[in-house]
Amino acid sequence: MKLRSTAFGVTGAALAILFLFPLLWSAWASTRTPTGFGLENYRRLFTSDNGIRVEHVVNSLTVCALTVGGTLLVATLGGYAFGRFTFPGKNALFLLTLAILMVPYATILIALYVLLEWIGLQDSLLGLSLVLIMFQLPFSIFMMRNAFEAIPKELEESALIDGCTSFGALTRIMLHAVRPGLITVGLFAFLTSWSEFFAPLILLNSTSKFTVMLAVVNMRTASFGAIDYAALEAGVTFMAVPCLLLFLVLQRSYVRGFMSGALRG
Amino acid sequence: MTLLAPARPTVLPSAPPRRKRNKQWIGALYAAPTAFVVGMFFVVPLGLVVWMSLHHWPLLGAPTLNAPENYAGLGDDELLRTAVWFTLKYTVVVTVLLFALSFGLALMVQHRRRGVGLLRTAFFLPAAVGFASASLLFLGLLSDEIGPVNDLLAGDAYVSWTSGSPNTALGSAVVLVLWRFAGFNMLILLTGLQAIPLDVYEAARLDGATRFQIFRRITVPLMRPTIALVLTLMITGSLLAFDQFWILTRGGPDNSTTSLVMVIYREAFIELDLGSAAAISVVLLGVLVVFNAIQLGVLRRRSQ
Numbered sequence: 001m002k003l004r005s006t007a008f009g010v011t012g013a014a015l016a017i018l019f020l021f022p023l024l025w026s027a028w029a030s031t032r033t034p035t036g037f038g039l040e041n042y043r044r045l046f047t048s049d050n051g052i053r054v055e056h057v058v059n060s061l062t063v064c065a066l067t068v069g070g071t072l073l074v075a076t077l078g079g080y081a082f083g084r085f086t087f088p089g090k091n092a093l094f095l096l097t098l099a100i101l102m103v104p105y106a107t108i109l110i111a112l113y114v115l116l117e118w119i120g121l122q123d124s125l126l127g128l129s130l131v132l133i134m135f136q137l138p139f140s141i142f143m144m145r146n147a148f149e150a151i152p153k154e155l156e157e158s159a160l161i162d163g164c165t166s167f168g169a170l171t172r173i174m175l176h177a178v179r180p181g182l183i184t185v186g187l188f189a190f191l192t193s194w195s196e197f198f199a200p201l202i203l204l205n206s207t208s209k210f211t212v213m214l215a216v217v218n219m220r221t222a223s224f225g226a227i228d229y230a231a232l233e234a235g236v237t238f239m240a241v242p243c244l245l246l247f248l249v250l251q252r253s254y255v256r257g258f259m260s261g262a263l264r265g
Numbered sequence: 266m267t268l269l270a271p272a273r274p275t276v277l278p279s280a281p282p283r284r285k286r287n288k289q290w291i292g293a294l295y296a297a298p299t300a301f302v303v304g305m306f307f308v309v310p311l312g313l314v315v316w317m318s319l320h321h322w323p324l325l326g327a328p329t330l331n332a333p334e335n336y337a338g339l340g341d342d343e344l345l346r347t348a349v350w351f352t353l354k355y356t357v358v359v360t361v362l363l364f365a366l367s368f369g370l371a372l373m374v375q376h377r378r379r380g381v382g383l384l385r386t387a388f389f390l391p392a393a394v395g396f397a398s399a400s401l402l403f404l405g406l407l408s409d410e411i412g413p414v415n416d417l418l419a420g421d422a423y424v425s426w427t428s429g430s431p432n433t434a435l436g437s438a439v440v441l442v443l444w445r446f447a448g449f450n451m452l453i454l455l456t457g458l459q460a461i462p463l464d465v466y467e468a469a470r471l472d473g474a475t476r477f478q479i480f481r482r483i484t485v486p487l488m489r490p491t492i493a494l495v496l497t498l499m500i501t502g503s504l505l506a507f508d509q510f511w512i513l514t515r516g517g518p519d520n521s522t523t524s525l526v527m528v529i530y531r532e533a534f535i536e537l538d539l540g541s542a543a544a545i546s547v548v549l550l551g552v553l554v555v556f557n558a559i560q561l562g563v564l565r566r567r568s569q
Contacts (some may be wrong), residue, residue, distance in 0.1 A: 003308055007376075007380075008373070009380065010386050011373070011431070012373065012380060014287075015373075015384070015387075015388070016383070016387035017388050017389070019388050019390065019391060019444065019447075019448070020387050020390065020515070022391070022402055022403070022406055022444060023284075023390065023391070023394070023402075025413065025469075026402045026405065026406070027407060029405060029411055032411075038451070051340070072300065074298045074299055074302055075299075077295045077296070077297075077298055077299070078295065078296055078298065078299035080294035080295050081292050081293070081294075081296035081299070082296065084292070085288060085289070085291065085292025085293075085295065085296075085410055086289060086292060087289045087293040087296065088289070088291035088293065089293075090296070093296060093299065093300055093303070096303055096308070097299060097303050099307075100303070100307050102554060102557045103307075103311065103550060103553075104501060104504075104505045104549075104550070104552070104553055106505045106526045106529065106546075107314065107505075107529075107546040107549055107550045107553075108310040108311060108314055108546070108550075109546075110314060110317065110529065110533050110539055110542050110543055110546055111309075111310035111311070111313040111314035111543065111546075112306065112310045113294070113312055113316060113533075113539075114313060114317065114322075114539065115306075115309060115313060128305055130302070131306055133302060133306075134302050134303065134306040134307055137299065137302060137303065141299060166288075166291055172326070190393070191393065194395065195394070195395020195396070195397060195398055196395070196397075197395070197396070197397035197508055198507055198508065198526075202530070202533075209302055211399070214397065216397075216398075216401065217401065217512060220401060220404065220512060221511075221512070221515070227404075227408075227409050227410075227413045229405045229408050229412075230405075230411060231412070232401055232404065232405055233401075233402070233405045235401065236398050236401050236402045236405070239394075239395060239398040240394045240395075240398055240402075242393055243393045244390065244393050244394065246393075247393035248386075251386065254300065255452070257329075258465060
């Protein structure tokens, strides 16, 4: 038994180091300069011709805010509808929403590119956000429906008897009860919209509309000469740190929500 | 699979019918935003991609009907043929390795003991980083210029892992995907493992079953739905690979690591031929939908 637990400890530690090493290396490499350590690479990241500009950060934050806000709004209302009401076409709409998972999004982005042009949202952050919200919906609706279903019926009924409308019951009582679900859905929407690459690559054309992710990848793909690897790792670290921090802070509710909600089916 | 909401009355039995009908409308109203987003940005594009595939559809300019030319043209596309083979090969390699690694990790951290929480976090952490960022990270990590890998593995010999030869390029992408996705799949498998009641193991142990027998006869059969879900995610994800090759290998050397989705992108935005891109999309879509439907069907039958 002693031997087995030592073996477990050694293997576990070795694997953990292997998994953490690239992240730590990237942070380390991003601060390495020819003469020691410093923020030289980050300065190049933000000032070189192909690097990140303030407008890219603003674009990214705009897309994140629109996507997280939009996903939370649509998924809360939708989850409430699917979890608490019966209405014509309910099952059909629910299955259709889940079908988004079955249809890989890379295959419909060509069509979305044309569609957004028709409705005047081509090369627009709003158009990109709407598409990202759609991609988030299967997971989010499923999650929120389960969260609303899990609330004891008495809680809602007591509010309705007290004279609340269903919307009043939702905002005053139910929202509080589904908070873990909201955190998971919001976190997922943020992580996706902050780091998404393929959708913005297709839907945004002009460099001034680029998100940070596009701008950083552009440093690699647009450079015909030597790649500035150190600045690239600075870009990777800049992109990764918000995600890692947010994940570590919200890990508990994220993993709990993930396990109880999304995979119950 | 309990995907469908159980149809249960959400109104008190004594409620008058009119109130019930009212409530139906309110429910539909709450679902309206979902219906709009799903309809406008999923159903319409789905129809549109089929429609586009029947046309000569230049990036700029008016489309004209040319069916079935886009589909007929796919057969002669040399790059497409290479990409299909490469994508299939990549899918098999990644699915086998990623599944073995994820399952191994899940078994390792399934019981609560000291340090398990830390291990789970460590394995999952790469999944919090965006995939494109992870690809750039590995580009640096594997580079000769600043990466430590060459110093450790190749000694003085210069090896370009990401573009030296088709095999090292593929290998680089596979290692990247293993690192980025093993923890995520471990978490899903862990959910399945923990849903198996402990007394089932207990009973088997009392009957004198060995560890291996328990694993083969109890763990694997009871995990079947979760395993199917994980395999579906892996296969679908691999068939749609883009970021890792676009960023890490740029499809090279000599187009040897050009994936299917890269060909779609190339047709649309480099050849400026949206019709052909749509046709490839439709074929890929059809294959995946059929594959997923079979998978779901098998899953349903087995779980009944």
